[in-house]
Amino acid sequence: MTTTAPEPSRTAPLRIAIAGLGTVGAGVIRLLDTNAQLIAMRAGRPIEVVAVSARDRGKDRGVDIARFAWEDDMTALARRDDVDVVVELVGGSDGPALALSRASLGAGKGLVTANKAMIAHHGLELAKLAEAANAALKFEAAVGGGIPVIKGLREGTSANALTKVYGILNGTCNYILSTMERTGADFADVLAEAQRLGFAEADPAFDIEGVDAAHKLAILAAIGFGTQVDFANVRVSGITEVRSADIAQAAALGFVIRLIGEADVEDTPEGPRLLQRVRPCLVARGHPLSAVEGATNAVVAEGNFSGRLLFQGAGAGDGPTASAVAADLIDIARDEVGAPFSIPGDHLSALPPAEPGHRPARTYIRFMVKDRPGVLAELTAALRDGDVSIESLIQQGRSQSGGEVMVAMVTHEGPERCVTQALALLEGSDSLMAKPLVLPILPL
């Protein structure tokens, strides 16, 4: 069904279509219903849902969708003359979400999306499409749930050259790590509990292996540094190897363990290089990120004039995500929209990835070794030969199971590559009962 309507103006309602009516889609409808009056006041005009599309029309979502036009084929939303903005809440980096997004922007309609995977993979193409069509492309909900951190970087820190952007970008991992910390339970048990409580997906790989955080980091880096989104070059390691013993050890040393995504631009003789990494880190108590518990997200941006800024809040959930989607819609209704990545797509630079081996770092290294004489000498000799200087070393008492003993250490500050080199010297050693775990210590 297609209806004709007058061209949108700045006082006529902003007419939206929603594709995808999962918890977030239903949340957006509930929010627009609940806060309708206040939104119309702040936006300067009402925001009205006119059409929706999802897999199953009949499903009970707790909100009345019978009042909206229905499209079986979601891309039909992009062709409706009575729609100004399409809200894409389908998910997936490609497929129907991408097709709908291209069609919507191609038709000159605004696009609001919560789809971090799609923006991480196709953000540049979509931004150029949007700019060519003079249409809005907004994705506040793609990073940090309800935290206005895309806006924070795009507009709040816009006068700054950022030196660094980093943070806790995945609520599932943070829930797992902070629960392990609080309860002493093991990874697998906490993951199962998180799945039961809805804090982790049935297939948790994207979260616990760091891919979801990497999507978000790539988006933040692009906005923060004016670079093309470069998800492919994010170095990612997840939290699956972190044991409760590591968390206890870190605690004894004054640290917590958090999955941190961090990005910066390094000036090298060959020109600027972009470093993007997601990995579990030791975070000193006293650092603002050490106090971030549960499914909360937090992003730190360090600007050359602003200093360190922290944005923190619920990283997921239908309410917070709907709040971010609706904030984007209000911006569009207010006509406060510009380049999706802060500078026009054509001007985003393509930076090669940085090689961080020379960077100074303190590192936590944990070995699981055979409980036999000479092992400690073997480890320390390798570290010496790799030029790694040990600040503190803790050997746990005899293990209960299978003669396995944990040896944990913290290095003095030294080039990152030295740890890699030292561990290479130990490769193949039959003293090691597991791959050593290397966790950098986040600078204060």
Next chain:
Amino acid sequence: MTTTAPEPSRTAPLRIAIAGLGTVGAGVIRLLDTNAQLIAMRAGRPIEVVAVSARDRGKDRGVDIARFAWEDDMTALARRDDVDVVVELVGGSDGPALALSRASLGAGKGLVTANKAMIAHHGLELAKLAEAANAALKFEAAVGGGIPVIKGLREGTSANALTKVYGILNGTCNYILSTMERTGADFADVLAEAQRLGFAEADPAFDIEGVDAAHKLAILAAIGFGTQVDFANVRVSGITEVRSADIAQAAALGFVIRLIGEADVEDTPEGPRLLQRVRPCLVARGHPLSAVEGATNAVVAEGNFSGRLLFQGAGAGDGPTASAVAADLIDIARDEVGAPFSIPGDHLSALPPAEPGHRPARTYIRFMVKDRPGVLAELTAALRDGDVSIESLIQQGRSQSGGEVMVAMVTHEGPERCVTQALALLEGSDSLMAKPLVLPILPL
């Protein structure tokens, strides 16, 4: 001197004039110089200083101002045809700052200001002037230094009905309280040290008595709740009565003491009422505000969909403040400007102040009493008669000085007015050697 120039467009430079060249004014010039290229890219056009005004033309400010036109009379800036936006960094709620602001907006020029006192007192009038002239009025730097919290409330949480806005809004007080906490030193000594280090003004009254925080709170409340700025009805108490012994006592109970500004709207049978208060509070360790140290500021906004959001960063200083001023200028250059208080001035509601006496609260009460028999019975009887239920009570050992003994207690949750009533029963008692100190406990 007046020059003529073409009407500003969205690609021509945004031409600004700066009134006031103290550390912040000089910081803005330094920022616009240092980050010029990046700002032009993000703003879509250059931002150029064309004219300045200050008290002393010859003073060395570390930046070259000879390249700019000079006006002895700062209100002349508002009359220059070659100026699009006036940046007011003079300070003071009235006088020259207000005259310049009125003249600039009256002439249809944008106004960017860091002047919290002026916005707290005259924000509504200036917003209406700006809206009538279709000119920008922006004041990100007025609250929270470099933290984009005005933007956070105006745009980031725009889809939410806020239930509460609160935070640490004065860096001087937070520096003093967190230093007292860390060192055990007394208020007067830490204040003197803060003055020596530049964290406190020579005349610190505005800061330590809570007035500065009240200015900021009134601005946040207006944006968060869509109300007319109502500084006159902020209930203010400062930190001058807080002793190091209170901080130690709070620490023993698991709390820190912070000066908190908080605002909410209460629905009463007589209609909505606005509550705004600034006062030292006990903040439980584990609350995000408890970890805010030194001159840092932090604001929490709780939305009905977003949940709790935290914005944190440097609350003052030339770099952070310049960052906020320049972010406002970039917004204006991008033409991303709307109602200064999020909704048009004519629609901001005038809410009567709320009476909080019935609200449930837990409270810390500290008495300094004569060291003689029966005093504890006198205190506890008054609390019983006021219907205050005591959760824990600590009587310090004998005092070194003058037979003064400290008795500190934490109440169970009960109506706020009961504590007031109980203390009224003790008024005039010669057992009390100082006015009792009442510090509410911030809910988690």
